[in-house]
Amino acid sequence: MRQWIKTLSFNKKVLNAFSYTGGFSVYAMAGGAKRVDSVDISQEAVNACQKHFVLNELSEFGSRFICADVFNFLRENVLDMTLLF
Numbered sequence: 001m002r003q004w005i006k007t008l009s010f011n012k013k014v015l016n017a018f019s020y021t022g023g024f025s026v027y028a029m030a031g032g033a034k035r036v037d038s039v040d041i042s043q044e045a046v047n048a049c050q051k052h053f054v055l056n057e058l059s060e061f062g063s064r065f066i067c068a069d070v071f072n073f074l075r076e077n078v079l080d081m082t083l084l085f
Contacts, residue, residue, distance in 0.1 A: 006031035022049030
């Protein structure tokens with residue numbers, strides 16, 4: 001699945017909800033995503049995600065690491081939830 005995400009991410013904005021330690025975020029950025037937002041409720045997981053970007057020599061430019069409840073994050077940041085379905 002991570003390889004597949006890598007092939008789909010070129011020049012895209014990617015949201016990794018429930019990102020945990022950022023495996024999908026890393027692959028999306030490695031695939032050329034122009035921005036990756038990684039959201040998880042655990043600060044420890046968010047810190048691990050940032051660390052994985054560094055370990056994989058990926059620029060953190062274009063990436064955001066957000067410690068938040070995903071459902072609240074979506075309510076606050078998505079204007080029209082009906083567009084997702």
